[in-house]
Amino acid sequence: MHRLFGWSSKWWPGVIPLVIFWAIAAWNSTEPLEADLVQRATAALKDTLLDKRRISVAGRDVTFAAEAFSEDGRASAVASVEAVPGVRLVNDQTRLVPEAKPFAWSAERDVVRVTLSGNAPLPATKARVLEAARANLGGVEVVDAMNLARGAPPRFDSAALLLLDQIGKLKDGKITLSDTKVSLSGMARDLGGREAITAALRNLPEGYSVAANDVRAPPYIFQAYKDPVAVTLTLTGYVPDNTVHAALVAAAGRKFFREKVVDNLKASVGAPAGFANAVTPALSALSRLSTGTLVVSDREVKLSGDALYEAAADQIRAGLGKDFPPGWQFRPEISVRPAAAPVDATVCQQLFADLLGKARIRFESGKANIVEDSAGLLDRLIETALRCPNANIEIAGHTDSDGENSANQALSEKRAQAVVDYLVKAGLPANRFSAVGYGSTQPIAANASDEGKAQNRRIDFVVK
Amino acid sequence: MIHLTTFYWIALLASLWLGLAVGWISVVQRGAGVSERWRWWLVALATALVAAAFARVVPGRAGYWLDLGLLMSAIYLCGCTLGSWLRGRAISRNAPAE
Structure with a gap:
């Protein structure tokens, strides 16, 4: 032992190569060792719930920053890193995820x-x-x-x-x-x-x-477009339910006697109150235009297009809004179509016959009140009458054979007169028109069927 | 530290061999050894460094390098001890034959 002590005094020359070895080892091993510790520390935290995790290693010391979701989680994460073999110190920069109030x-x-x-x-x-x-x-x-x-x-x-x-x-x-x-x-x-x-x-x-x-809710839109070229009425947008849908399409069929109704309506909830009561008269007004568009957006009704003559335009502008349920607004943009060229009496008669061949002026049952559905037809008859200003026209009322002759006679006269009144109200001179009632004396079809009777209940325009 | 020997085992092995060689030679070397005064100084230095290593007061890479240096030194000293002891035994076995 004593000898060993003596020999040890001569061990110092080895220190010089030892220091060189040490320097080489430090140079070569530090970075791989650090990378390995990062990898193993990360692996140790694999199943730990942390946010903003950051691990850096200097030598064997790990700087560990993270946000934990609970104090237990935070402590166990730090313990996991400390337990990684080879780690000397853990510089703990962990904290809890901030608490939000209110969340x-x-x-x-x-x-x-x-x-x-x-x-x-x-x-x-x-x-x-x-x-x-x-x-x-x-x-x-x-x-x-x-x-x-x-x-x-x-x-x-x-x-x-x-x-x-x-x-x-x-x-x-x-x-x-x-x-x-x-x-x-x-x-x-x-x-x-x-x-x-x-x-x-x-x-x-x-x-x-x-x-x-x-x-x-998005606006509840209903649109109707009357296309004079394609002779169609296109309905798009929404209706509240299938009953209103059917009623509107049927009303459109009655009011637009020439146009084919293209029905693209969809039923949807969310309709404003009074929807059907506003849209039906608006469709009547549209039927009086030669071309036009009706846009109903929530409770706003916008009608634009060309009326057939000035008085019709005034009636539509002034009259439509009055029929609306409370809260509804009417924005008319009605212009008047330029008057068509005058024609002679024969052509006029032909035009009346064409119009009345497609549809009939309709009255309330047993009464002489013209129904609203006939407004479009009447406007076209008036427009035609305006084209032959010199012709005198007999407005001839006819009924079917149901009921007593005297009653039918009286009804036919009243209905003919109602039509004359309508024409005069539209601005035509009263002296050009004579109202004549024929009762059931001049049927154009057999009164045996309902269809025949319907054809016989009519108003004819006869150019004299 | 032991887990990490894969990164510096060559250095440890080199320290051991160096220690064995120096220990082996030191038995027959005739040069001057470390004086008694210096020896105390060296022991004090070593103690301080070991204390610093255990107290983990040296941070980061320097701390690792300190640990590595001390480990290599310890193995070197072990090698020296073993080398000197073996040489000492070899000499004393041969001496009676002379």
Whole structure:
């Protein structure tokens, strides 16, 4: 032992190569060793729930920064890194994910994208919400601007997923969840979308409530376009239900005796009150125009087009709005079509016959009141009468054979007179017209059938 | 530190061989050894460095290099001890035969 002590005094020359070895080893091993520690520390945290994780190693010392979702999680993450073999020190820069108060989350939709922002409680929730948004919204771009935060109310996931479903029903708008209060604003994509959203919000998880629902419905649009070239009446837009749908199409068929009705209407909820009562007279007014468009948008009725003569234009402008239910507005843009060239009496007679061959002037049953559906036909008869200003015209009333002859005679006279009154009111001189009643004495069809009787109940225009 | 030997085992092996060689030679070397005073200084230095290593006061890479240096030194000293002891035994075995 003593000798060993003596020999050891001569061991110093080896220190010089030892230092060289040490320098070489330090030079070569430091970086690979650090990389290995980073890799093993990362692997140790694989199953730990953390946000903003950052691991850096200098020598054997690990600097570990991360945001944890609970104190236990934070402590166990640090312990995991400390337990990695080879680690000397852990420079702990971990902290808890900040707590949001109130815990707010929102989904905002504009024309091209949906932006998800605010807070999400866990990365898994965030991923799930994003995935659901992408699946629900088809091709719409989904932008993720969500941050992680603690303090989410219970059942946040279910609430957020339900609200994401609703953002799909909006054309644009925003849904905000602030703690357990839901606020919605924007415009529904479809008619009925607003109601669908309201219904869906009843399924919000327990404890959640709607603070404000300012979702607006898109305008309830009904359109009718009278095309004089194609001789069609095209109906598009919405009607409240199938009953109103059938009634409107039937009314259009009666009022537009020449045009083919093209029906592209769809039934939808959300119609303003009094829809049918406003649209039916508006269709009557449209039937009086030579060409025109009727646009009903919510409670606003816009009628544009050309009337056949000045008095008709005045009647439409002044008369239509009066028939509307309260709250409805009428915006007429009626001009008058240039008067057609005058024709001689024979042509006039032919034109009257053509018109009355297509449709009949109709009255209330057993009375001499002209029904509104005949306004379009009467306007065309008046326009024709204006083209032959020198012709005197007999307005001839006829009935079917039902009832007593004297009553029929009286009714036919009254109806002929009612037509004359209508013509005079439209501005034609009274002295050109004579009202004559023929009762049932001049049938044009057999009175044996209902169809024949209908043909016999008529008003004829006879140029004298 | 032991887990990390895959990164510097060659250096440890080199230290051991160096120690064995120096220890082997030191038995018959005639030059001047480290004086008693210096020896105390060296022991004090070594103690301080070991204390610093265990206290983990040297941060980052320098800390790792300190650990590595001390480990290599320890193995070198072991090699020296073993080398000197073997040489010493070899000499004392041969001496009676002379």
